[in-house]
Amino acid sequence: MTILVVIAKECLPGKVKTRLHPPLSLAQAAELAAASLDDTLRAGSKLPATRRILAFDGIVPPRAAAGYEILPQVAGGLDERLAAIFDHCDEPTVLIGMDTPQVTTALLEPVFTDWTDDVDAWFGLADDGGFWALALAEPDGDLIRGIPMSREDTGARQLDRLRTAGLHVVFLPTLTDVDTIDDAHTVAGIAPGGGFARALAAMLAPSEKGTTR
Structure with a gap:
């Protein structure tokens, strides 16, 4: 039984x-x-999540969130907002962001099907030094609260916090967060059939049409 949260x-x-x-x-x-x-x-x-939650900062959630509970984000820094989400949950919980559209059901499925009693956490690093996924068998916001976010060492610091707490951590694949246009091209190439790749291609098409070779 595992909760899925998208922030x-x-x-x-x-x-x-x-x-x-x-x-x-x-x-x-x-x-x-x-x-x-x-x-x-x-x-x-x-x-196969027991609950699907969209931890949302905004007014109008997207249509694709149909079937998700909407949980308003608390005020504060990103560490405080992530911590509050885990404090809200009372069973194994996996939290992912919105910046890795190449994520697939198959990539996350082990968290829902292979979570054995000896695994305390799953962790997915991002190649910019952050992380894109964190799952805790026993959700506890204090495992995140105080971690400096959006830095090159954020992932390393979060991993150290988990290990210092004595948790057995299993890794998910490292993914690319979409921050820059180069990242966008990389991710679109990884998942060319997704809506992200189609949207990017449509945006670039007008300028490409006006280019002569």
């Missing part, structure tokens, strides 16, 4: 994926972020 913010221009501007406009960056979130939510909807 996300409403995809509004100027509020999400601003590092994609330029070359994308702020409106396009927001549209691409929405496609990333939709792909993530759809992958999660196929997992």
